Amino acid sequence: MAEPVLDIRRLSKSFGALKATDDVSLDLRAGEIHALIGPNGAGKTTLIQQISGALKPSSGSIRFLGEDVSALDVAERARRGLARTFQISSLTPEFSALRNVMLAVQARQGSSFRFFRDVMTDASLTEPAIAALSRVGLGDRVRTPAAELSHGERRQLEIAIALALRPKAFLLDEPMAGMGPEGSRALTVLLDGLRAEAPILLIEHDMDAVFALADRISVIVYGRIIASGTAAEIRADSAVRVAYLGEPG
Amino acid sequence: MSRETLLNAGLALLLLVLPLAATALGEPFYVSLATRMAILALAGVGLNLALGFGGLISFGHAAFFGIGGYAAGILAGHALNAEPLLSWPFEFSGSDQMHVVWLVAALASALAALLIGAISLRTSGVYFIMITLAFAQMFYYFAISWPAYGGEDGLSIAIRNGFPGLNTALPMDFFLICYVLLMLALVLSWRIRDSRFGAALQAARQNDVRVAALGIEPFRTRLAAFILSGMITGVAGALYADLNRFVSPSMISWQMSGELIVLIILGGAGRLFGPVVGAMLFVLLEFLLGGLTERWQLFLGVILLGVVLFARGGVIGLLVGRARHG
Ligand SMILES: Nc1ncnc2c1ncn2[C@@H]1O[C@H](COP(=O)(O)OP(=O)(O)OP(=O)(O)O)[C@@H](O)[C@H]1O
Ligand SMILES: [Mg+2]
Numbered sequence: 001m002a003e004p005v006l007d008i009r010r011l012s013k014s015f016g017a018l019k020a021t022d023d024v025s026l027d028l029r030a031g032e033i034h035a036l037i038g039p040n041g042a043g044k045t046t047l048i049q050q051i052s053g054a055l056k057p058s059s060g061s062i063r064f065l066g067e068d069v070s071a072l073d074v075a076e077r078a079r080r081g082l083a084r085t086f087q088i089s090s091l092t093p094e095f096s097a098l099r100n101v102m103l104a105v106q107a108r109q110g111s112s113f114r115f116f117r118d119v120m121t122d123a124s125l126t127e128p129a130i131a132a133l134s135r136v137g138l139g140d141r142v143r144t145p146a147a148e149l150s151h152g153e154r155r156q157l158e159i160a161i162a163l164a165l166r167p168k169a170f171l172l173d174e175p176m177a178g179m180g181p182e183g184s185r186a187l188t189v190l191l192d193g194l195r196a197e198a199p200i201l202l203i204e205h206d207m208d209a210v211f212a213l214a215d216r217i218s219v220i221v222y223g224r225i226i227a228s229g230t231a232a233e234i235r236a237d238s239a240v241r242v243a244y245l246g247e248p249g
Numbered sequence: 250m251s252r253e254t255l256l257n258a259g260l261a262l263l264l265l266v267l268p269l270a271a272t273a274l275g276e277p278f279y280v281s282l283a284t285r286m287a288i289l290a291l292a293g294v295g296l297n298l299a300l301g302f303g304g305l306i307s308f309g310h311a312a313f314f315g316i317g318g319y320a321a322g323i324l325a326g327h328a329l330n331a332e333p334l335l336s337w338p339f340e341f342s343g344s345d346q347m348h349v350v351w352l353v354a355a356l357a358s359a360l361a362a363l364l365i366g367a368i369s370l371r372t373s374g375v376y377f378i379m380i381t382l383a384f385a386q387m388f389y390y391f392a393i394s395w396p397a398y399g400g401e402d403g404l405s406i407a408i409r410n411g412f413p414g415l416n417t418a419l420p421m422d423f424f425l426i427c428y429v430l431l432m433l434a435l436v437l438s439w440r441i442r443d444s445r446f447g448a449a450l451q452a453a454r455q456n457d458v459r460v461a462a463l464g465i466e467p468f469r470t471r472l473a474a475f476i477l478s479g480m481i482t483g484v485a486g487a488l489y490a491d492l493n494r495f496v497s498p499s500m501i502s503w504q505m506s507g508e509l510i511v512l513i514i515l516g517g518a519g520r521l522f523g524p525v526v527g528a529m530l531f532v533l534l535e536f537l538l539g540g541l542t543e544r545w546q547l548f549l550g551v552i553l554l555g556v557v558l559f560a561r562g563g564v565i566g567l568l569v570g571r572a573r574h575g
Contacts, residue, residue, distance in 0.1 A: 052462065078464035090462070092455040095448075095574050103452050107463035112449040112470065116440045119448055145574070165463065 003066055004029045005169050005199050006051070006082075011060030013046060013223075020046040021057065022223035028169060033191065033200045035214035037207075039243075043223040044203045045087055048171050051201075052084045053077045065168060079110070081168030085161075085175055087203075089154040093147035097138055097157050100146050101129035104164035132164040133157075137186060152179045159187065163194075170200040176209055188212055211235070219243070252569040257522045261432065264290075264529065268424045280420040281492070286532045287427040288488045289512060293524025294434045295481030296509050301519030302442060303474045304454030308506050309365065309381030312388045313479040315501030316361055317354035317486025319392065322404040322496040324350050329407055347412045347426065347491065351484050358483025359476050361388075366475035370468055385506055392498040403497025410491050417491070427488050431525075434481050439521055441477075450474050451519075451574070482509070511549070515556055517563030520572060526564045 004027035013021035020043045028034050036044055049055035051062055053074040062070050069077050091100055102125045106112060109124070119125055133139055136156040141149060146157060155178055162170055175191075176184045188209050191200060195215075204210050210217065211231050218228040219240050227237045234240055264286060271279035292314055299305040327334045327343025335341035344350060369380040393401050408418075415422040441447045449470045453460045457467040490496040499505065508531070516527030534552070538545035560567040 054458075073466075074461040075464050075466045078462055084462060086459075086462075090456060090459045092452040092459060094455055094572075095452065099448065099574055103448055103460075103465075104463050106445050106448065107465050110464075112445050112465050113473070114445040115447075116444055118440075118443040119445055120443070125445075161463070 002030065003063075005065060006201065007063040008047075008051065009061045009063070011047070011050060011062070012058045013043075013050060013055065014058050019223045021050065024060070024220070024223070024225055026218055026225065026228075028199045028201050030199055031195055032215040033195045033202055033213050035202045035204060035210045035217045036220060037204065037210060037217060038220035042220045044220060045173055046223075047220070048084060048173050048201075048203065051171055052082060078107070078165070078167075081165075081198075082171065083162040083165040083167035083169070084171040085158040085173055087173040087177065089151075089158050091146040091154060091157060091161075094145060096143050096145055097133060097149065097153075097160075098126065098129055098142045100157060101132050101160050101164045102126060104132075104161045105129050108165050128164060129160075132160040135163060136160045136190065137183075152183050155179050156183070156187075159190070167198055169198055170194070170202075172200060173203045174205060175202075176204055176206045184209055253520075253522075253565070253572075256565070256569055257525075260522050260525050260529070261435075264431075264525065265428060268421060272421050277420045280424050282532060282536060284420070284424045284427050284492055286529050287424065287431045288485050288492060289509075289532065290525045290528035291427065291431045291434055291488065292482045292485035292509055293512050293516070293528055294431065294438050295478045295483075295485060297478075297513055297518065297520075297524050298438060298441065298481070299471075299475050299478035300510065300513055301523060302447060302454065303450045303471055303478075305370070305471060305475060306378050306510070307369075307381045307475070307478075308378045308503070308510065309369075309383075309385030310479070310482050310509050311501045311503065311505035312361060312365065312385040313358040313482040314486035314489065314505060314509070315388060315392065315496075315498070316357050317483035317488075318490035318496035318500045319398065319404070320354035320357055320483070321350045321410060321487040321490040322406055323398055324353060325406045325408070325410055326398075326404060345408065345410050347410045347417070347487070350410050350487050350491075354483045354487040355480040358479045358486075362476040362479030363472070365479075366472045370471050370475065382503060382506065385501060385503065389498055389501040389503075392501055399497065401498065403495060403499075406490060406494040406496070409494055423492070427492075430484065430488070435521060435525070437481075442521065446470070446473070511553060513563075515553060515563055517565030520563065520565040523563055523565050530564065 006028035008026045011021050011024045038044055050057045053072060061068055064082060102119060105125050105128045133142055136159045138156050138160060141153060159175060176187055184206055191213055214231055217231055217234045218225050221243045226243060227234060227240045268280040268283040296310045299307050324343045325345050328345040331342060333340055333342045365384045369377050372380060398404050411417050412426055417423045449465050453467040453470055460467050512527030512531045513524050515530055517523035534549055538548050556563055562571060
């Protein structure tokens with residue numbers, strides 16, 4: 001079998017006495033959605049932070065596209081094709097939705113050291129950006145500053161930015177949170193098709209979306225992966241039901 | 250045309266008409282006042298790249314201003330005495346030509362900005378402010394303790410450096426040189442603001458975590474902006490020394506760094522013509538109030554307080570509203 005796109009081996013991270021990531025091994029294969037679920041404070045975001053390079057693990061390795069990326073910084077990993085979205089939207093607030101996405105297009109083209117041409121007249125930036133915005137349903141909010149978008153719209157903009165990066169893998173940290181039922185449904189359809197473009201590591205509390213989308217599910221509790229398998233296997237796992245799905249043993 | 254564009258055009262015209270009218274009325278003093286405005290505006294345009302667009306509150310830009318000033322003074326001095334400044338790796342005996350002086354000023358400032366930026370840009374907030382200040386103070390004390398070039402007393406420029414085809418001793422000729430350089434810097438600043446580089450720089454000011462997550466290094470982007478910024482302020486310093494025909498360590502003082510920040514905040518940080526309005530007001534206030542009292546900066550402080558409290562976008566923001574980013 002081909003090597004996974006993303007391969008995490010025996011990762012650990014401590015904050016003082018707290019083991020936020022405890023010997024986690026996990027992989028992401030081409031074409032799949034791998035969901036990572038777990039209660040609040042289980043260590044999901046901390047894991048994403050380490051994969052994207054924002055946090056340094058205490059031990060363990062992270063391989064991406066066959067290479068060890070542990071020593072690379074956030075920007076370098078992003079250039080290699082790792083796109084993450086933030087649980088709490090992280091945007092450039094004064095810029096319009098369009099310019100937020102254009103910046104991603106520009107980053108993907110690897111050309112931020114150009115000092116003269118007006119970006120707004122550059123169709124190689126505006127067209128892909130508008131396409132990404134339309135794809136997430138923000139086609140009519142193109143000119144609105146990010147700071148003036150609603151909470152749900154900001155979540156959509158996060159996705160549009162990730163799309164515009166055309167990454168080799170998506171790391172999505174609770175993309176549905178705060179979107180409302182209609183938004184969640186639309187995003188579920190979008191993600192369903194997206195896995196063919198690049199595999200998705202999906203952190204999500206919305207269990208309907210998770211069971212509808214995930215090829216595999218891993219369950220993390222207190223920094224440890226306690227179960228990993230298909231949706232059916234996870235549903236049947238008694239440890240998971242006790243620890244997470246809130247059912248008595 | 251937007252209201253801001255109209256305002257900018259009006260300001261550019263005003264700064265040009267002022268000395269022309271003064272010359273016609275036989276009041277050459279006002280020409281040198283306008284020249285001072287143009288030079289401080291140019292220094293401000295440089296700082297605005299870092300502070301306004303990049304959010305980098307440099308409290309050490311006087312270092313570049315002073316480096317430019319000393320470039321003018323030292324090159325002119327060596328040219329006058331015909332004693333070589335360099336004999337290795339090539340013979341260089343100074344220069345009394347402005348374009349050579351500007352080139353040296355820009356290169357020396359770029360080098361200093363690379364050094365200062367490479368260290369200070371690893372920090373942010375108050376630490377960045379303090380480290381840039383500390384570097385400028387080092388340059389300041391270095392200049393004071395360098396007797397070969399005047400030490401504390403500074404260095405006179407016997408004859409203002411020349412420029413091909415113009416008589417720089419004539420106030421109007423020299424004003425036009427400064428004015429044209431200011432306009433060129435404004436065009437450059439305008440293009441940079443709207444370019445890909447400008448987008449990355451302004452985005453890094455708003456949210457550098459996001460910028461890094463896209464694959465753009467905030468550090469490299471800021472360093473490039475800091476160097477460009479230092480170069481422009483350095484050239485302004487060379488002009489300032491030629492205007493006064495004198496350069497001294499006071500050009501590198503922390504008060505000078507502070508004045509550059511003040512005039513940008515007064516005019517509107519991150520606005521293309523913010524430094525122009527700021528410099529015009531600053532010089533005007535200094536002239537009007539400075540005649541009445543030595544404590545004129547007290548009034549400046551009150552005005553600055555008003556701007557910070559009631560007009561966050563400076564005078565430009567007050568007149569034409571908030572900036573729009575596409
Ligand atoms: N920088 C930090 N310093 C100290 N402790 C931290 C830090 N970041 C996270 N933690 C702790 O690590 C644990 C895991 O946090 P994390 O944010 O990864 O959880 P999560 O699974 O994403 O939770 P949620 O579902 O609420 O988003 C929590 O107990 C949190 O308080
Ligand atoms: Mg989280």
